Amino acid sequence: MDQNELKRQVAKAALSFIDDDCILGVGTGSTVNCLIDALSESGIRIEAAVSSSEESTHRLQEIGVKVVDLNTAGPLDLYIDGADE
Numbered sequence: 001m002d003q004n005e006l007k008r009q010v011a012k013a014a015l016s017f018i019d020d021d022c023i024l025g026v027g028t029g030s031t032v033n034c035l036i037d038a039l040s041e042s043g044i045r046i047e048a049a050v051s052s053s054e055e056s057t058h059r060l061q062e063i064g065v066k067v068v069d070l071n072t073a074g075p076l077d078l079y080i081d082g083a084d085e
Contacts, residue, residue, distance in 0.1 A: 004030075011035040014080055020045045023073050026060065027081025028053040035080060036060060048073060052081070 011034035018024060018039070024046050026032055036056070039046070040063035048068045051057040057067045 004034075007031045007034045008038070011038040015039065015042050015044065017078055017080075018042075018044050018046070019077065021047045022077035023047055023068075023075070024049045024065075025070075025076040025079030026051050026056050027079070028056050029082040031082035032056060032080065033059060036063065039063065039065075050076060 007030060010031060014035055015038055026036070026049050028051075033056075036059045046065045048066045049060050050070045050073045051060060051067050060067050
């Protein structure tokens with residue numbers, strides 16, 4: 001199993017922590033990209049997301065997730081980011 005497949009599996013497992021209608025914080029990177037891909041296929045409804053980068057913002061908006069500024073979002077229900085070496 002290659003590293004990309006492991007990232008996809010981790011992303012799918014992370015979906016179990018995301019509740020419908022939550023305000024989700026999202027980081028940046030290849031594992032987060034896998035999470036956004038998995039989120040688009042999951043059927044989970046996100047009220048709004050806060051993103052740490054323009055790339056993640058763009059990807060979230062492409063799948064129909066409303067991205068808001070951290071200062072207007074209120075408390076985040078969950079923040080997910082990748083981990084580097």
